Amino acid sequence: MKRIVPDPPIPTPFRTHFSSCNGAHAPLFAVRADADIQDALAHLSAALTAAFETNAQLCEMLSRPLADLAWSTYQSLEICQALSEALLTDIAKKQAAG
Template sequence: MKKLVPDPPLSNLRRTTAHTHFGACQGAHPPLFTVCEEADIEDALVHLSAALTSAFETNWQLCEMLSRPTADMAWATCQSLEICQALIKALLNRQG
């Protein structure tokens, strides 16, 4: 069956964030922070990239200080952060 009204092209859709709370310390108090609603997705990705870079660098230093087997867990986190950085870079490059 054919649609009477076609879907709009994806390039015309504005991608934005949803209002989301965080920083509640596992329910000990109400959330302290929030992601603003309708922030541009590219701006959000740039901020996320900066936060992940900070986490990656901090974790890298931790990897250098720890001994095995604890260091192995830190290296696993380092690899996960690197995957996240690559995905964000790929998304930002796709936006342009």
């Protein structure tokens, strides 16, 4: 007997691997394919805040020309932090509306 409907595809358990030390070993962590976007953004925001604060301390400790590199990173982290916070706020507003 032939099946009318094929089996559904097997979901891929991981979407993105990280923490592999540039290929020195298998990845230690992965982002699940079915991760909740709001939870993922909250974790991203927390990680960016930690990186931002650490880099801010570094900017105060270094002298030029290394301080210039640290300030460049500071500005990039600030942009990423603002974007992630804006996305989280937008999601919260949409959920509250309905």
